[in-house]
Amino acid sequence: MRLFYLFKKEILEVFRQKEMVAVLFIAPLLQTILLGYVVRTDIQNxxxxxxxxxxxxxxxxxxxxxxxxxxxxxxxxxxxxxxxxxxxxxxxxxxxxxxxxxxxxxxxxxxxxxxxxxxxxxxxxxxxxxxxxxxxxxxxxxxxxxxxxxxxxxxxxxxxxxxxxxxxxxxxxxxxxxxxQGQQLPLQPQTLIRFNPSLNSIHYMGPGIVALLLTITTMFLTAIALVREKEQQTLDTLLISRLTPVEIFLGKTLPMALIGLVEMTLGIVVVLLLFCIHLRGSLGLLFMAALVFLFSILSVGFLISLISQTQQQALFFSWFTMVLFLMLSGLLTPVENIPSVFQWLVEINPLRYLVKIIREIFLKGNGLAYFWKDLVVMGGVGFVSFFLSLLNFRRSVVR
CATH class of the missing domain: 3.40.190 (D-Maltodextrin-Binding Protein; domain 2)
Structure with missing residues (x-):
């Protein structure tokens, strides 16, 4: 029950202002539509x-x-x-x-x-x-x-x-x-293109945009969750309660995970209906990968919230982290083109794995056997971030 009340408090806090509904649900949908038509690699006219x-x-x-x-x-x-x-x-x-x-x-x-x-x-x-x-x-x-x-x-x-x-x-x-003239070239190449025969770039970018949509909102909301308690001087109430650090973590992150899943569902609907991209794989596997990613990205966001003293600091750190994740995710450029000196950052980037998994499920219809290692690495990043958050929780919140 304690966790439920904290969960309810966070939901009410997020939707206390009516403008937040537009920011959380309408704006991301507009961004998905806009990015889907703008971020394209094929060239015409x-x-x-x-x-x-x-x-x-x-x-x-x-x-x-x-x-x-x-x-x-x-x-x-x-x-x-x-x-x-x-x-x-x-x-x-x-x-x-x-x-x-x-x-x-x-x-x-x-x-x-x-x-x-x-x-x-x-x-x-x-x-x-x-x-x-x-x-x-x-x-x-x-x-x-x-x-x-x-x-x-x-x-x-x-x-x-x-x-x-x-x-x-x-x-x-x-x-x-x-x-x-009744002749032909001595060598006739025959090209067979699978999964995206029309070479339509939106079929490649659309699933990746869904992953980006899931990242932006959840990271920003989680990053300011605990800092808001500090600025409103309500953090002491949490500390003197019987809530454990794990319960505080769950109470602060589960509402953001729920919001993220709703936004992801809306993004998938836009991709399927507006961009006419077929989902060849399992929708259940898609949401399972999203849950593993949410655990990872929410742990990172909670860690940012712990090391920040103001909401401005939290927004800056989360924005910097999100841009870093985006540049190293393979969403815009192949990860193979990233210089080797940054490849170690690519390997610990959870967004990189989610983009890869979503594209494989959407375009290739791959099952768990093809990307289970990516899920393990993505979950490992989440566990490391979660462990660091718990390790520094008491020291950070009373500072």
């Missing part, structure tokens, strides 16, 4: 300037493909050279595509993306339906276009992705050109 200095029909066909592709937004089509560096400085375009005839003098530092699109020296051009082969000049005399791809490398990730898009358009055109 890339602004492109096209300079076509070639008289080859292949160049015109490629220009037509780029123009009608949903990946690119052609902001200008020119028949004369441009000062591409000035275009990049002004931010008018992220890429400049230059088509030239091979006989023309190339620009300095030319990057040849594709050449010989008109068929090379195999023989007369055919299949264009304009005139007989006997009336056409030899293929070696036809203009052979080359493609120069100039990218704004300020955003290296976007530049690499956009370059891959351009190469894909050129490759598909070459394949279609050979198919029209």
């Amino acid at each position: 890339i602004p492109v300037e096209i300079v076509n200095l070639s008289s080859s029909p292949d160049a015109f066909r490629l220009v037509n493909r780029i123009t009608h592709s949903p990946l690119f937004q052609v902001t200008g089509l020119h028949r004369r050279p441009l000062d591409y560096q000035e275009i990049f400085k002004k931010g008018q375009a992220k890429a400049v595509i230059v088509f030239r005839d091979e006989e023309m003098t190339p620009a300095p530092g030319r990057l040849k993306g594709a050449s010989g699109l008109a068929g090379g020296k195999e023989g007369p051009a055919s299949g264009n339906g304009e005139s007989g082969a006997a009336t056409l000049p030899p293929a070696s005399l036809l203009p052979r276009p080359s493609v120069q791809i100039l990218m704004d490398g300020a955003d290296a990730n976007s530049a690499m992705i956009a370059t891959g898009y351009f190469y894909g358009v050129i490759k598909r055109y070459l394949e279609d050109l050979l198919a029209d």
